[in-house]
Amino acid sequence: MSVSLKDTVIKPLHPEGPKFIAIFAIAAVIGGILWDPLGILGVVLTIWCYYFFRDPNRIVPMEPGQVVSPADGLVSLVEPAVPPAELGLGPEPRMRVSVFMSVFDCHVNRAPVEGEVTKIAYHPGKFFSAELDKASDENERNGLVLTMADGTRIGVVQIAGLVARRILCETDEGALLTRGERFGIIRFGSRLDVYLPEGTAPKVSVGQKMTAGESVIAILGDPVQATAREI
Known part of the structure; x- marks a missing residue:
């Protein structure tokens, strides 16, 4: 079974994630308006926040004990x-x-x-x-x-x-x-x-x-x- 690039990069999110990602994204926009390097840093931190709250599915082993x-x-x-x-x-x-x-x-x-x-x-x-x-x-x-x-x-x-x-x-x-x-x-x-x-x-x-x-x-x-x- 092939795995697409989308499945590799895009991960499910924990419900706690979207509000924090939104805060980081807004801060990135404001930072970019004030000073370009701040905007770039904000984008990097927004991506990090997204991956922090990732919630991928797992294959749980089921052997007894x-x-x-x-x-x-x-x-x-x-x-x-x-x-x-x-x-x-x-x-x-x-x-x-x-x-x-x-x-x-x-x-x-x-x-x-x-x-x-x-x-x-x-x-x-x-x-x-x-x-x-x-x-x-x-x-x-x-x-x-x-x-x-x-x-x-x-x-x-x-x-x-x-x-x-x-x-x-x-x-x-x-x-x-x-x-x-x-x-x-x-x-x-x-x-x-x-x-x-x-x-x-x-x-x-x-x-x-x-x-x-x-x-x-x-x-x-x-x-x-x-x-x-x-x-």
Whole structure:
């Protein structure tokens, strides 16, 4: 099947996108009237804004037990960590996989597994760089608990970053999400943490490129023992 240039360049947009693209475009026009280089910069930023809010379709793997990445970006941390208290996942450390999204990554967030949203908890906080380990504890965040049909619970946390100042969660408690289904977005540059169940080892390493809804970060029940790795 051939892919047209239009399909390659033109991407679907998240509903949050058009209003910001319009603002950037208007600023580009005004800048161009005042000074040509400002207009050129405005056009470049408008194109960047368009691609920031892109929301391409993804091919979600469907093998049993697979946990997919909730975000595009790079794996920044793979280590044991206690989940945020507000999620109610207990005081014991779980393996945590963190995916850092730069301002050039698609920022639409997707469910790592199929399950019911049994808890949504927002926590106000600071805006350190999302690449830092302390961002998990101190930055503004919004966490979800997904409970699978067998009772397995997985935590996924949207974390604001140095530039990102707006977390959007587009689902509700009681909702049933399929693996890879969209559930939110963060503006502009941020991070997603996934807290895996006990006994599940990550299948990724620091620096690995992730594609939301497609890249497998773990297989539930995998007995392989993982070691902590960090930047």
